[in-house]
Amino acid sequence: MTIKRLEEIPPLDPEAAIPFYRQIYDRFRGAMAGGMLKPGDRVPSARALAKELGLARGTIEAAYSLLVAEGYIQARGQAGTIVTPNLDLPTRAASPPTTPDSGIAVPSFRPDSILPFQMGLPALDRFPRKIWARLGARCVRAMQPADMVHPPVAGLPALRAGIAAYLQLSRGISCSPSQVFVTSGYRHTIELIAHSLLKAEDSVWLEDPGYPPTRELLGHLQIEPVAVPVDGEGMVVADGTRLAPRARAAVVTPAHQSPLCVSLSLPRRLALLDWAARNGAWIVEDDYDGEYRYVSRPLPALKSLDRDGRVLYAGTFSKVLLPSIRLAYLVVPETQVGRFEQITQAFAGGSPELTQAIVTGFIQEGHFARHIQRMRKLYAERREATAAGLDSVLGRHMQIDSQPGGMHLILRLRGRQSDRRLVERMRKTGLYGEALTDWTAIGDGPAALLLNFTNIDSRSTAESLGRRILSLL
Structure with missing residues (x-):
């Protein structure tokens, strides 16, 4: 109350x-x-x-x-x-949401709902709430006056050290705590990079299809996004060189391409690093869910191959812990630490210190590594169950891509169905989904549904949800 x-x-x-x-x-x-x-x-x-x-x-x-x-x-x-409890008072009708002339709602890439198949959510039912509550209570009890002032804008030193140690062991990235900058999420990370290393009218390679908010954010900063095609080996570096050889940066998702989930091949990785070194360009490695690979061990980060200091590594706690904590991090080349400290002081306000302290304890006590291991096993099981359940119901209408990892499925629509219109119908019935065509630069291309499986607990649940989708076809 x-x-x-x-x-x-x-x-x-x-x-x-x-x-x-x-x-x-x-x-x-x-x-x-x-x-x-x-x-x-x-x-x-x-x-x-x-x-x-x-x-x-x-x-x-x-x-x-x-x-x-x-x-x-x-x-x-x-x-x-x-x-009065149970008061039944008619409420004012909310204004209807505006939609484009096509009648298809503009997709949201930061929804605040919890719907079946909702993208970007980890398994909320398996989050270790008791451990989190214990750590939170301990941090609150230990709070001193020095903890109540403005937080360090680059992040708590203990958290930066914990992230650096984790990346060294799990992702093969050698970095010092001073190279780690704690941010409030992916958008903040990209904004920090743009203010530090780019300027208006610069061009940046982006994967196509790729994460739409990146294009939108760079557009607001007057930076030109260059759509570079993606195939079975990831970003086609040769196409990027042909389209914009003097681009100042490239944003890539090497572990699991977002959204196609293919991995950037070793020849492509080396070609991308060579392009950046020769042209003095930057590579932003967005490793949003690299921990979740099911056919083998997680791939080494692109950053681990960087010998010329051209790769900036962006990670997040949203996919492995909770989106609501609003914590991510960026590892910058050692030569750029001073520049990023300067820009961080000017633009960043710092993330809540209490939240950072809880995450620090979660890492230091080993809960973070154990949680990732448990989720990797759970997601492999849930992916298999969800794919099997949906295929048994929707197999005549859709084909599920075979993917090595990630947190969502790709259902290719057969025939001439519109993925955007199907997603719109799903949203109206309480199901979440994203249309692959919304992830392309020109809003065109093969039609497919993007469906998160991390919160689907069984094959029977997937079959039941699949029948709801079938009724909308």
């Missing part, structure tokens, strides 16, 4: 003919109808509200008496006054 902030509710009008007690009554009625006050929410005491509004307490009590008499609020003694 919460006490609502009164500034969210329309102010009183001293010039109105309606008396103050009635304005307060209308004010609360409107807040309930608008959804700002919900059944069970606590409302301010008459004394507190009178003090805040500068009115006589009797005026507030008159308004509250009228609300009580009509059943809108209830006085609970020392527990305070609350909106």
Whole structure:
């Protein structure tokens, strides 16, 4: 139960003919109808509200008496006054979302829902909440005045050291803690790189298909994205050289190409590194889920092959822990540490210190490595079960790609079906999905569904969800 902030509710009008007690009554009625006050929410005491509004307490009590008499609020003694539980009050209709002329909704790549097949979510049912709660309580108890001021903008030293050690052991990346910069997510990471190393009118290679927010973010920074095709070996470096040989950077997902999940082959990796070294360009390695490979051990990071200091390695805790903690990290070449420190001081505010402290403890006590190992095994099982369940129902209409790793499936649509229209119908029935054509630079190409499997707990669940998709075809 919460006490609502009164500034969210329309102010009183001293010039109105309606008396103050009635304005307060209308004010609360409107807040309930608008959804700002919900059944069970606590409302301010008459004394507190009178003090805040500068009115006589009797005026507030008159308004509250009228609300009580009509059943809108209830006085609970020392527990305070609350909106009546189970209050059935018609709410104002929300404005319908706007859609393009095609009638297909604009996709969201940062949804705040939890729907079947929702992309970007780890297995929420297997997150070690008890361990997290224990670490959180310990960090809160240990908090000192020095922990309550502004956090270090580049990240807590202990967390930066923990990340550096983890990357050395698991991804083959040799780096010092000073090369690690903690960010608030992928978008912040790309923005930090752009401010540090790029300028307006520069061109940057992006995979096509590829993660759409990258194109959008670079566009806002007046940086030209160059769509470079992807095939079975990853980004076609020769095409990038032909399309924009003097590009200042390339953003790639070598472990599992986003969204096709193919791995960048060794010849392509070496060609990309050679291009960057010869042209003084930068490579941004987005290793968003490199830990989750099911046919063999995780591949070494592209950064581990970098001998000329041209690769910036971007990782995230969103896919291995929780998106809500808003923590990611960037490893920069040693020669660029000073530049990134300068830009971080100018643009970054620092991530919450308490969250960083909890993650640090999670890493230092070994929970992080064990959690990744458990999730790798679980995701292999859930991927197999989900693919089998969906194929048994949708096999005549879709073909599931064989992928070495990742956290989502690719269902290729047979015939002339529109993946965007199917995704739109799925969203309306409570199913999540993303259309492959929304991940291409020109919104065209082969039609396919992108479906996350990490929260599908069994083959029977997948079959049931598959039948719901089948009914929409």
